Amino acid sequence: MRLSVDLAPQRKFGLTLINPVMTASGTFSNGIEYRKVFDTDRLGGIVSKGTTLRPRKGNAQFRTAETAAGMLNSIGFQNIGVRALVEQVAPVWASWRVPVAVNILGDTPGEYAELARTLDGVPGVAALELNISCPNLELGGMEYGVDCDAAAEVTAVCLRATQLPVIVKLTPNVTDIASIARAVESAGADAVCVANTLLGMAIDTHTRRPVLGRGFGGLSGPAVKPVILRQVYQVAGAVAIPIIASGGVMTGQDAVEYLMAGATAVQVGTATFTNPLAPLTVLNGLERWMQDSGEEDVRNLVGAARSIPAATHRLRTAAGS
Amino acid sequence: MKQVTARVLECRSLYRDTFVLWLEAPEIARRARPGQFVMLRCGEGYDPLLPRALSIYRVRDGDGGPELGLLLEVVGRGTDWLSRRVAGDTVALFGPLGHGFTVRSASTNLLLVGGGIGVAPLVWLADEEVARGRSITLLLGARSAAYLYPALLLPPEVELVTATDDGSAGHHGFVTQLLPRFAPWSDQIFACGPAPMFQAMTAPLRAVQYRKSCQVLLEQRMACGTGICYSCAVETRRHGMKLICKDGPRFELRDVYA
Ligand SMILES: Cc1cc2nc3c(=O)[nH]c(=O)nc-3n(C[C@H](O)[C@H](O)[C@H](O)COP(=O)(O)OP(=O)(O)OC[C@H]3O[C@@H](n4cnc5c(N)ncnc54)[C@H](O)[C@@H]3O)c2cc1C
Ligand SMILES: Cc1cc2nc3c(=O)[nH]c(=O)nc-3n(C[C@H](O)[C@H](O)[C@H](O)COP(=O)(O)O)c2cc1C
Ligand code: FES
Numbered sequence: 001m002r003l004s005v006d007l008a009p010q011r012k013f014g015l016t017l018i019n020p021v022m023t024a025s026g027t028f029s030n031g032i033e034y035r036k037v038f039d040t041d042r043l044g045g046i047v048s049k050g051t052t053l054r055p056r057k058g059n060a061q062f063r064t065a066e067t068a069a070g071m072l073n074s075i076g077f078q079n080i081g082v083r084a085l086v087e088q089v090a091p092v093w094a095s096w097r098v099p100v101a102v103n104i105l106g107d108t109p110g111e112y113a114e115l116a117r118t119l120d121g122v123p124g125v126a127a128l129e130l131n132i133s134c135p136n137l138e139l140g141g142m143e144y145g146v147d148c149d150a151a152a153e154v155t156a157v158c159l160r161a162t163q164l165p166v167i168v169k170l171t172p173n174v175t176d177i178a179s180i181a182r183a184v185e186s187a188g189a190d191a192v193c194v195a196n197t198l199l200g201m202a203i204d205t206h207t208r209r210p211v212l213g214r215g216f217g218g219l220s221g222p223a224v225k226p227v228i229l230r231q232v233y234q235v236a237g238a239v240a241i242p243i244i245a246s247g248g249v250m251t252g253q254d255a256v257e258y259l260m261a262g263a264t265a266v267q268v269g270t271a272t273f274t275n276p277l278a279p280l281t282v283l284n285g286l287e288r289w290m291q292d293s294g295e296e297d298v299r300n301l302v303g304a305a306r307s308i309p310a311a312t313h314r315l316r317t318a319a320g321s
Numbered sequence: 322m323k324q325v326t327a328r329v330l331e332c333r334s335l336y337r338d339t340f341v342l343w344l345e346a347p348e349i350a351r352r353a354r355p356g357q358f359v360m361l362r363c364g365e366g367y368d369p370l371l372p373r374a375l376s377i378y379r380v381r382d383g384d385g386g387p388e389l390g391l392l393l394e395v396v397g398r399g400t401d402w403l404s405r406r407v408a409g410d411t412v413a414l415f416g417p418l419g420h421g422f423t424v425r426s427a428s429t430n431l432l433l434v435g436g437g438i439g440v441a442p443l444v445w446l447a448d449e450e451v452a453r454g455r456s457i458t459l460l461l462g463a464r465s466a467a468y469l470y471p472a473l474l475l476p477p478e479v480e481l482v483t484a485t486d487d488g489s490a491g492h493h494g495f496v497t498q499l500l501p502r503f504a505p506w507s508d509q510i511f512a513c514g515p516a517p518m519f520q521a522m523t524a525p526l527r528a529v530q531y532r533k534s535c536q537v538l539l540e541q542r543m544a545c546g547t548g549i550c551y552s553c554a555v556e557t558r559r560h561g562m563k564l565i566c567k568d569g570p571r572f573e574l575r576d577v578y579a
Contacts, residue, residue, distance in 0.1 A: 029549040033567070037322060037547070049551075057562055064544045064552040069367040071544060075551045078562060222367040250367070273545040274362065274370055276324055276415055 001290055002297040005044070005264050007242045008127070008165035008190040015127050015165045015190065017044030017099065017265060020298060021255065021283040024246050024269030025103035025129060025169070026050055026075060027220075030089050031096075037276050041097040042283065044265060047129050048085070048102045053111050053118075055081035060213035065202045070223030070248075071270060072200050074214040077105065077134075082118050093124030101127040101167060107137040109157045116161035128164050130154060133171035133196040133218075145171035145196070148183035155187040167244065169193035170235075172224075177231045178238035185239045193244040193267065194232045198224050221270040222248040229261050236262020236303055250278065252285015259298065260305035322547065323348040324415040329406045330388060335474070337467040338395050339438065340404040341378070347386030349416050353377045355446035356421025356511075356538055356571050359391070360546035362413040363399035373399040374543050374566075376442035376513070377417060392441040418546050419570045422446055422511050422536055424455075432507035433459040434522070436496055436514025440470045442538055443513055451476045458482065458503055462496025462518070465489045500525040510535040512574070523578050535574040539565045 008015035022045035028034065031046040040046065058078025065072045080088070085102070093100045102125055106112040112130065119125050132145035132154055144150040155168050168184040170177055172195035181192050197218025202211040210216075228247025235243055245258035246267040255266045271278035286298070295301065327346040335341050349359060360372035379390035395404050406412060421442075424431065431450055433443045440461055447457050458480040463469045466489040472481050482499055483491030492499060497518060504510065504526060512522065512535065519537050526535065541553040548567030557563050557576045 027545075027550060029551075033548045057556065058551060058554055061554075062542045063554065064542050064550070066369060066371050069370055071370060073544070073550070073552070078551050078554055221370055270370070270544075273550055274372060275413075276322070276545075276547060 001287065001295075002299070003287070005242070005299060007167065007244065007265060009242070010190065011165055015099070019044040019283055019286075020259065020263075020265035021279055021286065022244065022265055022267045023047060023272065023279055024267035025131065026073075027269035027272055030085075030093075031098075031100060032089070032092060034276070038280055043098050043279055045126070046098055046100045047267065048089075048100060049079050050077045050103045050105050050131055051079050051082050051085055051115070052077055052105060053082055053115055055079065055084065062212055065211040065217065067200070067202055067219065068223060070219050070221035071273075072202055072212060072217035072219055073197070074212050074217035076214070082115055086118060086122050090122050090124035096124075099126035100124060101129045103129040103131050103169070105131040105134045107135075109136075109138070109154050112154050113157040113161040116158040116164070116166075120162035120164060125164065127167060127190075128158060128162060129167040129169050129193060130158055131169050131196065133169070133173070143171060143173075145180065146174050148179055151180050152183040152187040155184045155189050159188045165190040167191045167193050169196055169246075171196050172228060172231055172247075173199050178234045181235040181239045185241050189241060191242040191244060191264075192235060192239065193246055194235050194263070195228055195247060198227065220248070222250055224248050225254060229257060232258055232263050233261040233306070236306065249282055252282055252287070252289050255282050255286045256289050256301060257305075259301040260303070262303045262306060264299075264302055322415055322418060323352070324413070325349060326411050326413050327389070329408055329410040329412060330383070331408055332404065332406045334404075335392070336469070336471060339468075340393050340395065342391045342393060342403060342406060343381075344389045344391070344412065344414070345383070345385055346389045346414065349414070350380045350387035350389040353380060353389070353417035354421035355449060356442050356536075357417040357419050358442075358546070358570065359389070359414045359416030359418060360543070361391075361403065363402040369399050369402075371544055372414070372546065373403070374540075374546055376538070377445060378441045379445045379448065392438065392444070394438040415546070419566055420568070422571055424450060425509060425534070428455070428508035430456045430507045431458075432503050432510045433457060434496060434500070434510060434512035434514070434518075435459065435470075436462045436518040437464070437468065439512070439514030439518070439538070441513070443511065444470070444475065446511060447479050448476055451478045456480075458507070460484070460496050460499045460503060462486075462514070495521060497521040497525060501529050504529050504531050507533070509533055510574075512536070513538040516540070519574060519578050522574060526574070536571050537574045537577070538570045539572055539577065540570070541565045
C-alpha cells in the first residue's frame with residue numbers, strides 16, 4: 001500500500017511525507033511533549049506552534065471555551081520567539097525522521113521575510129507554513145488572509161527569503177477562499193493549508209461577559225468540518241498545488257473525505273486534545289479504509305469525489321464535437 | 322502518561338453535589354502521586370468534546386491492582402455525566418498528569434488547606450503522610466456544613482478544623498482566617514481551592530512572616546492537559562509564563578500570588 005505524498009512537487013527535492021497525516025499548528029506544541037506518548041516518527045509531518053520574531057506572552061484568560069462539538073481558542077501566540085526556536089528546538093527536530101514545518105506569523109511583510117530568512121537552511125526545519133490569519137499592521141490591522149494582494153505579497157516575500165518549501169495557511173473567514181488560494185499559487189506558494197479556525201464567540205450568561213478574555217476566538221473541532229470540507233472542495237477546483245486540509249479531522253473516515261474533496265494531506269488538531277493518540281487513530285483508520293476498499297495508492301483518493309474533473313470534462317466535449 | 326478505558330467500580334454520592342468515582346485503572350493509579358490529575362472524557366461522542374481535569378483523590382488496593390478514586394463536584398454537564406456512571410460502565414481517561422506535591426524529608430508538621438472541592442487532592446496526601454508518621458492538620462472551608470467533606474472519611478490521626486461561609490459548622494468565615502493560628506506550627510503548607518482562596522492566603526502568611534514552602538495546586542480552563550494547547554498558561558513572578566497542566570499544577574504560592 002502506498003501512503004506517501006509530496007507537498008512540493010514543483011521542487012527538485014519535493015517535500016515528501018511518508019503518509020498524509022500531520023499535526024496542526026498550535027495543537028501539538030513543538031512536538032517534543034508527545035515523543036513520550038507515541039512514536040511521532042510514524043506521522044507524515046508535524047507543524048510547529050505559531051512562531052513570531054520576538055517571544056510573546058499570549059492573551060489573558062480565558063483562552064479556550066468548549067462549544068457544541070467544538071472549541072474556541074484565543075491563545076494569542078504565546079511562543080519563545082524564532083531565535084530560541086532555532087537554537088533550542090530545531091536541533092531536537094533535526095534528530096527526528098518526521099519532517100517539521102514551522103508555522104510563522106508577523107505583524108508586517110518585513111517580519112515575515114525576516115522569519116523566513118532566519119529559518120532558511122536551519123537543520124530540522126523542513127518547510128514553512130505561513131499563518132496569514134493575523135492582522136497586517138501596515139494595512140491598518142486588516143488580515144492578510146482576506147485580501148488577495150496582501151496574501152500574495154506575504155507569500156512572495158517569504159519565497160524570496162528562503163529556499164524552504166512554503167505552505168500558505170488560509171483563513172476560512174472570507175467570502176471567496178478560492179480567489180485567495182489562486183493569488184498565493186500565482187505568487188509561488190508550494191501548497192495551501194485549508195484552513196485556519198472560524199471566528200466565533202461564546203457568552204457566559206452568569207457573568208454577562210464573553211467567555212474568552214479576548215471576546216472572539218477561533219472555532220475548531222468536528223463542528224467546523226462541513227464548512228472546511230466545502231472550502232477544500234472549492235480550492236481544489238481553483239488551484240493545481242497540493243492542499244492540506246485542517247478542520248475537525250477526528251477519524252480516518254474524516255481524512256478520506258478530505259482527500260476525496262481534493263486534499264493531498266490532512267492535519268489533526270483539536271482531536272488530539274480529546275484523545276492523545278488521535279493522529280495515530282486517523283492514520284490507522286485511513287490505512288484500514290484503504291485495505292477494506294482495496295485501494296493501493298492514497299493518491300488515487302485525492303479529488304475522487306469531485307463530480308467531473310474539469311480537464312476530463314473539456315476532453316469529452318472536444319471528442320463529442 | 323497512559324491512556325486507558327477504565328471500568329467503573331463504584332460511583333456514589335458522598336455529600337452535597339459531590340460524588341466519589343472509583344475506577345479500575347491500575348496503569349494510572351500505580352504511577353500517580355498526590356497532587357497529580359487525570360483528564361476524563363465525559364461522554365462517547367463529540368459533545369461534550371473536551372476531557373475534564375480531575376485531581377486524583379485516593380488510591381486504594383483492589384483485586385485487580387491499585388484502584389483510582391476521584392472526587393467530583395457536579396457543576397456542569399461533564400461532571401453531571403460522570404456522576405451518573407454506574408458500576409460496569411466504562412470511561413476513557415489519561416494520566417497521571419502534572420507534578421504533584423513534594424514533601425521535604427525534614428518536614429514533620431504539615432498544614433493542609435482546602436477550599437470547597439479543593440479538598441480532593443489533599444485527602445490522599447493526608448493518607449500517605451499520616452502513614453509516614455507526619456502530623457497533619459487540615460483546614461477545610463466550604464459554603465455550608467452540607468458541603469464539608471465528612472470527617473469520618475479522613476484518617477483518624479488527621480486534625481480537622483473547619484470553616485463555613487454561613488457559620489453552619491466550625492469557624493464562621495473563611496478558612497484563610499484560620500491561618501495565623503496554624504501556620505507558625507507547620508513546616509510546610511499544601512493548599513488547593515479556588516483562586517480567591519489563594520489570594521486570601523497571602524496576607525495572613527505575610528503577617529506571621531511565613532517563609533517556608535507553601536505549595537498550591539492551580540486550576541485553569543484546560544483543553545489538552547498535556548502541554549500542547551497553551552490554554553492553561555499562568556504568569557509566574559520568578560519563572561515567566563508557565564503551563565499549569567505541564568509545569569504545575571503545583572506552584573509555590575509566592576511565585577504566583579503577591
Ligand atoms: C488540575 C485540575 C484539577 C481539578 N480537580 C478537580 C477535582 O478533583 N474535583 C472536581 O470536582 N473538580 C476538579 N477540577 C475542576 C473540574 O475540572 C471542573 O469542575 C470541570 O471541568 C467542570 O466540567 P463540567 O462539564 O461539569 O462544567 P462546565 O461548566 O459545563 O464545563 C465547561 C468547560 O469549562 C471547563 N471548566 C469548567 N469549570 C472549570 C474549572 N473549575 N477548572 C477547569 N476547567 C473548568 C470544563 O472543563 C469544560 O471544558 C479540577 C480542575 C483542574 C484544572
Ligand atoms: C489551541 C489552538 C491553537 C492554535 N494555534 C494555531 C497557530 O498558532 N497557528 C495556526 O496557523 N493555527 C493555529 N490553530 C489552528 C489549527 O492549526 C487548526 O487549523 C484548526 O484548529 C482546525 O483544525 P482542528 O479542527 O483539527 O483543530 C490553533 C488551534 C487551536 C485549537
Ligand atoms: S491544558 Fe493544554 S497546555 Fe495546559
